Amino acid sequence: MGSLLRIILQRLALGLLTLLIVSAVIFGAVNLLPGDFAQAVLGQSATPEAVAAIRTQLGLDQPLLLRYADWLWDAARGDLGVSFAQANFASFTGRVDPSATVAAQIAPRFANTMFLAGVTAVFAVPLAVGLGILAALWRDTPFDKGANIATLSSISSPEFFVAYILILLLAVVNPVFPSLSSIFPGMSFGERLEKTVLPALTLTLVVTAHMMRMTRAAILNLMAQPYIEMARLKGMRPLHVILRHALPNALAPIVNVVALNLAYLVTGVVVVEVVFVYPGIGQLFVDSVKLRDIPVVQACCLIFAAAYILLNLTADILSIVSNPRLRHPK
C-alpha cells in the first residue's frame, strides 16, 4: 500500500509540474507579441487612457519573470485579472467594477460547461461500454460491422455536422427540443436539462463512438488469452466469459478510455457550445479570441489545459490502481 501511495504522489507531483510548465508556455506565447503589447492589441484607434490602463493592469513595465510570477500567484488565488474590454471601459469611468473581472465572468460559464459535460458523461459512458461489450460479444456479425461503420463515420464527422443534423431533425422538422440553449441563472433543473439535451446528445454521439471502439478493442485484446479459452472450453456461456473473465481484466484500459474521452470532451465542447449558443466557457473563449481579449483568452486556455491535464492524470492513476501488474513494477 505504501508503494501505491508513493506512485500516486509521484504522479500528482508530475501533473503539477506539467501544469506549471504549461502555464509558462501560455504566458510566454502571449509575450511573443512584438513591441507594445497593449497598443498592438487595441489598435491605432485606442485612446491613450485605455492603453495606459491596460499597461498598468498587466504591469508591462516590470520584468517578464516577475510578471509571470505575479500572474501565476494571482491565478492560483482565483484572480484572473481584468478583461481588455473591461479595462477599456474602466479607463473612461475611472474604476474597475469588481463583478466584471475575468474570474467573475468565467465562474458561471464554467459551471454551465461542467453541467453539459456531466450530462454527456452520464449518457455516454454506460451506453459506450455496453455497446462495446455487445460488439465484442457479437464480433464479425452484421451488428459489429454496422457498428464499425457507424462509429467510424461519427468519429470522422465534424461536430457541427452532427449538431446541425440533430437541429434539423429534432428542432426544426420535429420541434421536440429547443435549438438554442438559452440558460439563465435561477432556472429549474428540468428546464436546464431540456435546453441542454441537444448539445449533450451531439457530444454523446461523438464521444460514444470513440469509447465504444476502444472498449471493443480492449476486450478483444483479451479474448485471445489462454484463460479466456479455458473458460470457454469448460462450457461457460459467451456473455459470462466476457463479464466474469474478460471485463475485470479490461477494466484498466476501459477506465483509461473513459477518462481520455472526458478529456476529449474538453475540446469538443468549444464547437458545440458555439453551434447551440450555449453560455459556457468555450463560447466565451471563442468570442474573446475574435475580440483579441488576451487576459480572457489566457485564463480560458489555462482552465482548459488544467482540466485536460487533470483528467489525463486521473486516467493514469486509475489505471495504476486497477491494475496489480502496474501497482508492483519490477
Next chain:
Amino acid sequence: MSGWLWTLLALAGLAALAFAGRAGARLATGGAPRFRDMGFGEAFGWALAGAAVAGGVWLWLLPGAVYFRWAVTGFALCAVAAFLFRILGRHVGPEPTKRLFRQMPLTAAFGILAILVYAIVAIFAGWIAPHGQEAVLGAANIVPGGDPAMGGNPDFPLGTDRIGRDILSRLIYGAQNTVGLAFATTLLAFVLGGSLGLLAAVVGGWLDQVLSRGVDVLMAIPSLIFALLLLTIASVWAEGARGLLTFYMVLIIAVIDSTRVFRLARAVGIGIVVMDYVEAAKLRGEGMGHLVFREILPNATAPLLAEFGLRFCFVFLTIASLSFLGVGIQPPLADWGTMVRDLAQFINFAAFAPMVALAPLLPALAIAILTVGVNFVVDWMLHRSSGLKS
C-alpha cells in the same frame, strides 16, 4: 418520463418476440439444430434486426420523412458507386492493383473512390466551377434544387447565399482551398515532426531528451485550445491582413500536429536504429543524412503512411472547426467550415422547404465524406499490415 417507459416497453416486446419466434421456429422445424442450439442473445439480435428493418420501411413510407429517404438513397448510391468502382479496379489496370482490389472490402473501395473524386475536383476546380468563388451574382438567397416554384433558379442548382454567391461554385472551390490547405499543413507537420523524430532516435542523448520533453509539454495542452490561443496572437501580428492570417494558421497547426508525428517517428525510429544494417551503415562512416533518409526512413514508411492519413483527417477537421468558429481560413477564399457557419440560419426554414436545409449541410457533408473515406482506407491498411483477424 414517458419516453423511458416506451423504450422499456419496446425492449420487453422485442424480448417476447425473440422468445416466441425462437419457440415457433423450433416447433415448425421440429427442433432443427440451427434453432435448438440458438442462444437467447442471438434470437434477440434477430428480433432487433427485424424491428429495425420494419422501422426503416415504415419511415420510408412516411410522407414527411424526406431526409430519411434522402439519407438512405445517398447511402445506397455510395455503396453502389463503391461496388462498381471495385469491379472496375479488378478488371482494369496493372496486375498488382488488380490483386489489391480483389481483397478490398467495400468500405475501403469507397474511401479510395472518395479520395480520387476530391483530388480531381480540387485540382480542376477552376475548370469545373460555373462561377468564380468570390463572384457576387446579384440574386441572393436562392433555394437549392433549381425549382422556380420553390424559390429556386435552374442557373444555380444549389442556390446562392445571403450576398448572392453561387453555392455550387463555392463548394467546388472549397475542395481546392480546404483540402489543399489541410494537405499542405499535414505535409509540413510530417516534414517537421518526422525529421526531428528520426533525428532524435538516431542521435539520442540530450537532443532526444530536450526534444521529447518539449513535445510532452506541447502535447499537454489540448490542440484546438492551443491553436486558438496562438491564432489570437497571430491575428495581432497579422494586423488584419487576411492572407497572412491564413498562412499563420497553417504554420500553427503544422507545428502543433508535428508533435504527434514526432512521437510516432521517434518510436518507430528507435526500433529501427538497433537493427544490424543501421549499425553497419554507421560503421561504414555514413553521415547523419544518409542514416536518416536512406537507412531508417524507407523502413518506417508503412506506419508513417498510415499516420499520414489519420493526421490528415485531424488537421482537416481542425481547420474546418477553426474556420467554422471564424478564425481559420479567411473570407475571400471559399471554404467549407466558413460556408457552414454562413449558411447555418437557412436550417430554420427547413420546415417550409426541405431543400433549404441542403445549403448548410452540403459543405459539412463534404467534410464528413472525405474524412470518413480516408479513415476507411487507413483502417483497411492497418488491418492488412498488422494481419489482425479480429
